[in-house]
Amino acid sequence: xxxxxxxxxxxxxxxxxxxxxxxxxxxxxxxxxxxxxxxxxxxxxxxxxxxxxxxxxxxxxxxxxxxxxxxxxxxxxxxxxxxxxxxxxxxxxxxxxxxxxxxxxxxxx
Amino acid sequence: xxxxxxxxxxxxxxxxxxxxxxxxxxxxxxxxxxxxxxxxxxxxxxxxxxxxxxxxxxxxxxxxxxxxxxxxxxxxxxxxxxxxxxxxxxxxxxxxxxxxxxxxxxxxxxxx
Numbered sequence: 001x002x003x004x005x006x007x008x009x010x011x012x013x014x015x016x017x018x019x020x021x022x023x024x025x026x027x028x029x030x031x032x033x034x035x036x037x038x039x040x041x042x043x044x045x046x047x048x049x050x051x052x053x054x055x056x057x058x059x060x061x062x063x064x065x066x067x068x069x070x071x072x073x074x075x076x077x078x079x080x081x082x083x084x085x086x087x088x089x090x091x092x093x094x095x096x097x098x099x100x101x102x103x104x105x106x107x108x109x
Numbered sequence: 110x111x112x113x114x115x116x117x118x119x120x121x122x123x124x125x126x127x128x129x130x131x132x133x134x135x136x137x138x139x140x141x142x143x144x145x146x147x148x149x150x151x152x153x154x155x156x157x158x159x160x161x162x163x164x165x166x167x168x169x170x171x172x173x174x175x176x177x178x179x180x181x182x183x184x185x186x187x188x189x190x191x192x193x194x195x196x197x198x199x200x201x202x203x204x205x206x207x208x209x210x211x212x213x214x215x216x217x218x219x220x221x
Contacts, residue, residue: 031207032207032209034209042215043212043214044152085150089210095159095164095207096207097154097207099151101151
């Protein structure tokens with residue numbers, strides 16, 4: 001099993017749709033989890049941290065399921081500007097983050 | 110007031126040359142990283158420094174040598190460039206090793 005796995009997509013959704021991404025991880029000892037957004041030819045930007053209790057930031061909700069070892073990102077009321085690649089990141093015991101390969105989202109008018 | 114900056118933004122060079130990429134962060138973070146993102150978009154850790162000390166070296170050829178003169182700077186020197194080195198190189202920093210990371214704008218390296 002890979003350390004971190006994401007569905008590469010692309011996810012093509014209409015504006016206003018709700019879309020969810022999952023990211024599975026293999027190391028049960030991982031403690032820190034994040035979602036990043038990367039636009040074409042740009043650097044990854046931190047979207048949100050993922051806390052055990054789940055957290056919400058406007059239209060974005062992140063959740064952690066330790067038992068099944070996955071994190072999720074839910075985007076409600078999708079906007080054209082949400083089109084990007086979404087990367088999950090999980091901490092490793094070596095003391096760094098490992099990134100998933102990303103899920104591409106395309107929001108259409 | 111750029112948080113993490115890299116120079117140059119673009120680098121086009123011939124095989125066999127030696128080149129350097131510079132990175133600076135003004136966030137006061139203790140940990141800095143170099144990542145390589147290849148054409149398949151996979152973001153792969155290369156090195157990590159904490160308080161100027163190397164803590165991670167992820168099976169990177171020894172043609173790649175990082176140098177951290179102080180906590181705010183982490184430079185990457187590459188010797189004898191090969192075609193396969195063509196990629197985007199991102200510098201990043203974080204307060205501590207497993208916390209959220211902030212990325213520089215990237216250096217797009219093309220080896221001809």
